[in-house]
Amino acid sequence: MRSRTVLFILSLQLNLLVTTEVQGCEMGYKSVKGKCVDEDECTDWDSGLACGSNAKCLNTNGSYYCECHPGFTSTTKDDRFTPPGQCIDINECTVNGNSCCVNAKCINTIGSYRCECNPGYTISDWSHYSGIHCEDIDECNVMAGICGVGGNCSNVEGIYSCHCNPGYSNYGNNQAQCSDIDECTVTAGICGVGGTCSNQEGSYSCLCKHGYSNYGNKQTQCSDIDECNVTAGKCGVGGTCSNQEGSYSCLCKHGYSNYGNKQAQCSDIDECTVTAGLCGVGGICINQNGSYSCLCKHGYSNYGNKQAQCSDIDECTVTAGKCGVGGTCSNQEGSYSCLCKHGYSNYGNKQAQCSVLNCDQFKADKTAGQAVSRLDALLSVMENSCLALGNSTEGAMTGEVLLKSVTKEMDGLMSLSLLGNSREVSGFLGTVESAMRLIGPQLKNNHTRMDTEHTEAELAVRRGQTPPTGQISLANQNAQLETNWETVTGNGSYPGFAVAGLITYKNLESSVNNSFQDLKDTSTDTATDTASFSEPRYQIGSKVVTALVSNPETNNLDQPVLLTFKHLKVKAESAEMNYTCVFWEDGRDQNGGGAWSKRGCTKVLSNSTHTQCSCQHLSSFAVLMALYPMEHTFALNLLTWVGLSVSLVCLLLCILTFWLCRAIKGTRTTIHLHLCVCLFIADLVFLSGISQTQNKGGCGLVAGLLHFFFLGSFSWMLLEGVQLYRMLMLVFNSAIRLVFSSISDRKCFYMDQLRNVFSWLPYIEGLTS
Numbered sequence: 001m002r003s004r005t006v007l008f009i010l011s012l013q014l015n016l017l018v019t020t021e022v023q024g025c026e027m028g029y030k031s032v033k034g035k036c037v038d039e040d041e042c043t044d045w046d047s048g049l050a051c052g053s054n055a056k057c058l059n060t061n062g063s064y065y066c067e068c069h070p071g072f073t074s075t076t077k078d079d080r081f082t083p084p085g086q087c088i089d090i091n092e093c094t095v096n097g098n099s100c101c102v103n104a105k106c107i108n109t110i111g112s113y114r115c116e117c118n119p120g121y122t123i124s125d126w127s128h129y130s131g132i133h134c135e136d137i138d139e140c141n142v143m144a145g146i147c148g149v150g151g152n153c154s155n156v157e158g159i160y161s162c163h164c165n166p167g168y169s170n171y172g173n174n175q176a177q178c179s180d181i182d183e184c185t186v187t188a189g190i191c192g193v194g195g196t197c198s199n200q201e202g203s204y205s206c207l208c209k210h211g212y213s214n215y216g217n218k219q220t221q222c223s224d225i226d227e228c229n230v231t232a233g234k235c236g237v238g239g240t241c242s243n244q245e246g247s248y249s250c251l252c253k254h255g256y257s258n259y260g261n262k263q264a265q266c267s268d269i270d271e272c273t274v275t276a277g278l279c280g281v282g283g284i285c286i287n288q289n290g291s292y293s294c295l296c297k298h299g300y301s302n303y304g305n306k307q308a309q310c311s312d313i314d315e316c317t318v319t320a321g322k323c324g325v326g327g328t329c330s331n332q333e334g335s336y337s338c339l340c341k342h343g344y345s346n347y348g349n350k351q352a353q354c355s356v357l358n359c360d361q362f363k364a365d366k367t368a369g370q371a372v373s374r375l376d377a378l379l380s381v382m383e384n385s386c387l388a389l390g391n392s393t394e395g396a397m398t399g400e401v402l403l404k405s406v407t408k409e410m411d412g413l414m415s416l417s418l419l420g421n422s423r424e425v426s427g428f429l430g431t432v433e434s435a436m437r438l439i440g441p442q443l444k445n446n447h448t449r450m451d452t453e454h455t456e457a458e459l460a461v462r463r464g465q466t467p468p469t470g471q472i473s474l475a476n477q478n479a480q481l482e483t484n485w486e487t488v489t490g491n492g493s494y495p496g497f498a499v500a501g502l503i504t505y506k507n508l509e510s511s512v513n514n515s516f517q518d519l520k521d522t523s524t525d526t527a528t529d530t531a532s533f534s535e536p537r538y539q540i541g542s543k544v545v546t547a548l549v550s551n552p553e554t555n556n557l558d559q560p561v562l563l564t565f566k567h568l569k570v571k572a573e574s575a576e577m578n579y580t581c582v583f584w585e586d587g588r589d590q591n592g593g594g595a596w597s598k599r600g601c602t603k604v605l606s607n608s609t610h611t612q613c614s615c616q617h618l619s620s621f622a623v624l625m626a627l628y629p630m631e632h633t634f635a636l637n638l639l640t641w642v643g644l645s646v647s648l649v650c651l652l653l654c655i656l657t658f659w660l661c662r663a664i665k666g667t668r669t670t671i672h673l674h675l676c677v678c679l680f681i682a683d684l685v686f687l688s689g690i691s692q693t694q695n696k697g698g699c700g701l702v703a704g705l706l707h708f709f710f711l712g713s714f715s716w717m718l719l720e721g722v723q724l725y726r727m728l729m730l731v732f733n734s735a736i737r738l739v740f741s742s743i744s745d746r747k748c749f750y751m752d753q754l755r756n757v758f759s760w761l762p763y764i765e766g767l768t769s
Contacts, residue, residue, distance in 0.1 A: 028062035038062055054087035054111065071111030103134035103158065120158035150202050151178030167202035194246055195222030211246030238290050239266030255290035282334050283310030298465075299334035324493075327354030345389045347441035349463055352496025359386035361434050375427060378409040382435045389442075399442030406435050407455045414454040419511040422593030426586040429594075429620045432503060433548050440499030440550065451476075456504040463497045474502040475564075478543040482562040490551030491558070499550040509540040509568070509622070515595040516624070518585065538596075541567055541579055542611070542623040554618040562604070564612045565623040572608035576628050579606045581613030584620040596624065644687045651680040667723055675716035682709035 025036035030044075041050050041064040042057035051057040051066035058065050058080075065080040068087035076085040092113040093106035100106045100115035107114050117123055117134035124135040139146055139160040140153035146160070147153045150168025154161050162170055164178035183190055183204040184197035190204070191197045194212030198205050206214055208222035227234050227248040228241035234248065235241045238256025242249050250258055252266035271278055271292040272285035278292065279285045282300030286293050294302055296310035315322050315336040316329035322336065323329045326344030330337050338346055340354035347355075362383035385402050397405070410432060419425050440459050450457045456476050462468040468485040475481070481502045488498045516538040542565035548554075563581075573579060585597040600616040611623045658664070658673035682705075689702035 026062065028064075040064075051083070052086050054089070069111055071109075071113075101132065101134050103136070104132060118158055120160075146177070148177030148179065150180060165202055167200075167204070190221070192221035192223065194224065209246060211248075234265070236265035236267060238268060253290055255292075278309075280309035280311065282312060297334060299332075299336070322353075324353035324355065326356055340390075343390045346496065347389070349441070349496050351465070352463070353493070355495050357386050357390040359383055359390065362386060362431070375413065375424070375431065378406065378413070378431055378435070381405055381409060382431070382438065386438060389438075399439050399444065400448070402442065403439050403448065403450055403457065403459075406432075406439065407450055407452050407457060411452050411454040414505065414507055417511065419508070422512075422515045422595060423588060424593075425508075425512055425515070425584070426588050426594035429546060429584055430586055430588075433546055433620075436501045436503060436546075436548055437499065437550060440501060441495075441497045454506050456506065457501065458503075459499060459501040461497060461499050465496070467494045468498055472500055474500060476502070476504055478504050478506075478566050479545045480562075480564040481545075481547050482564075483549070484559065487557055487559055487561065488549040488551055490549075490553055492551070492553065495550075497550065499548075501546075501548045503546040503548070505544045505546075508544045509542075512544060512584065512596070512622070513540045515584075515593070518595040518597050519580075519582070519624075536626040536628045538580070539625045539627065540622055541565075541569075541625040543568070544584075544620060544622045546620040547618050549618060556600075557616050557618070560614045560616050561618065562612060562614055563621055564610055565621075566610055567608070567623070570608050571625075573606060578626050578628075579603060579611045580624045580626050581611065581615070582622055582624050583615065583617070584622075586619075596622070641687070644683050647683055648680060648687070651676050651683070655680060668720070671716055671720045671723060675713055675720065678709045678712040678716060682706060682713065685709065 025031050028039055028041075029036040030039040031037075038059075038061050040059045042059045050064060054072045055066040055068050055074075058067060063082070065082050066074070066085065066087070067080055068074050071090055071092070072087035073090050074081040074085050074087055078085070089108075089110050091108045093108045103121040104115040104117045107116055115132045115134075117132070120137050120139070121134035122137050123132050125133040136155070136157050138155045140155045147162035147164075147170075148168070151162040151164050151170065154163055159175075161174040162176065162178055163174075164170055167181055167183070168178035169181050170176040170178050180199075180201055182199045184199045191206035191208075191214075192212075194209050195206040195214065196209070198207060203219070205218040206220065206222055208214055211225055211227075212222035213225045214220035214222050224243075224245050226243045228243045235250035235252075235258075236256070238253050239250040239258065240253070242251060247263070249262040250264065250266055252258055255269055255271075256266035257269050258264040258266050268287070268289050270287045272287045279294035279296075279302075280300075283294040283296050283302065286295055291307070293306040294308065294310055296302055299313055299315070300310035301313050302308040302310050312331075312333050314331045316331045323338035323340075323346075324344070326341045327338040327346065328341075330339060335351070337350040338352065338354055340346055343357055344354035345357055346352035362379045381402075385397055388397070410428075413419065413428060419428055436457070436459065440461055443459060443461050446461055448457075448459045448461070456478070458474045458476060460472060460474060462485065467489040471482070471484050472488065473480065473482050479502065481500070483500065485498055485500075488500045519538060545563070545565075547561065547563060567579075571577065580598060581601040581603050582596040582598055583601055584594055585599070587594045601621070602614050604612040604614050606612070613621065613623070615621065654676045655673060658669045658676065685702060685705045689698070689705075
């Protein structure tokens, strides 16, 4: 193509040269009417022939030149050229590197070029000068669902990629849609032997069979559940769990069963219900977890084998001397009985040892004095009851009837106040104590109380094969006994019963209010300082009580008993009085009577209403008031003597004056004379006899004289007041007559005074005592 163009241009130039030479005009001119004029090569010639199709022809005088169109360049490298130069296409894509933007590619055309955006880019702007501008296409936004439901589109410069979710795949083509992966097909046994795989869109799940689990993670293989570890006590307390693939089984221990269901808990077998009479007639079957035990009734035993039948115990063979020396043992089914010999008794308790009866203790005391007849009646009742009790062929009174009979005889003794001396009191108290010890075991009830006019009795009884233990308290409104059953039974042989009693005598204190010869004052029984006191006098301060137990050895107890007494009068301890705990000591063995003694008894505490005593033995007890006469100091005695002596001297002078001075005699002086005489005698009696307290009769006489003469003094002072009033009224009213003249009759006055004295005398003895 290019060679043809060159040849064409050369032919044209040759033609012009020929024409020029023929016509005679220079090249670039032509002859017009004989003149050489400029030839417009650009017009006359086909412009395509002058410069070619890719150039623009520009005429000049006598010539022309060519300029290449935009997008072309001359072969001469000049902007203006003439043939044979020609315009050739400029490859802008090569000459200027890349005339397009970085995200576009350049495509050369004839005389120009064009830019096309790279894949993933689009034209965002265009200008004549700068050309096009390509920007990235966000395929993720432009094309919805470009990666499919299982993919996530990620735009990058000029491209995009699909990231597949778990369970989806585009199989290596990142610009392909993500499709579901069928894991159940792709991976064999993905759920394990215990699971069934179920494909789901983008996922899968494992459905576990019974006995298997993936523990909530549906995409985990199903593994065996170890039911034995997962669930504590799966088989119960009586079973052993054994895990198996997809299951488990319970192996039951002895005494338990799941009754053929290997996966059921092992429950206890109630042997007592399943097997009737499992423990025998003498046993009680007690079901236990996995076992049972036989509780033998009294008189039966399985000899330590708790699951063996209970058989009868032959107590007569097992325990030698079961009924004591006075009894014969007879074995029975589940029990035994004691048959007592004559003179022995088990007090109606057929399983208690036979104890010897000492009925001689109820023999009458022929030296008991005036109370012997009534006391003999009481002794006779007890002796007959004792003998009947020791004769197994004859019936005896019941304990309740005997107690009522004895308290009746006791009331008869105390109501007549027949206990006049200490020997009679000792006999009475000893008989009551022995009687209650005999009555106690015969009482049916464990606790018996009897309250009569003169006696209040309370007895507690415990029976059994073993001695009772624990605390015991017996009380009434006047006293309380506190001890324990160990003290009641003692350390000797246990006879099958234990008795404790508290007997309160409501009016016995008058019979024992003078038996204080064995008492000596000690400072250990009072908190009051008695160092300055003389020997005290005693009075009964509480009701007399008898405390007794079935233990025959009570002279020296292992543990002391506590006795609380209510005072006869509400009175607190002071410097002149304190309370003392005493017991009645029987002195008949020493040919005496009996008296109060402190031996073995101490005071624990005391207030105005009650005193508590602790004693190491048992007997009859009471609380005494120890009265201490106050010893005055020497200064007080001296002051009394001096004062009264001066008073006596002055009174004697007054008496002599009023008696001997006739000039001043009158009614007033007569009254003064008698007043001085009464005061003189009263002071003289007080000075000489106030300390004479040893003799009770003399003390009463002194008290009577003091009352009489001080009362006479007050009477004469009253008369003097009346006389003064009378004298005053006569001064202002002479018509007033003497209305009190009869009062001066001294004989009547002294008779009145004597009557007053005799009316006070019954109280003087009580005051001085």
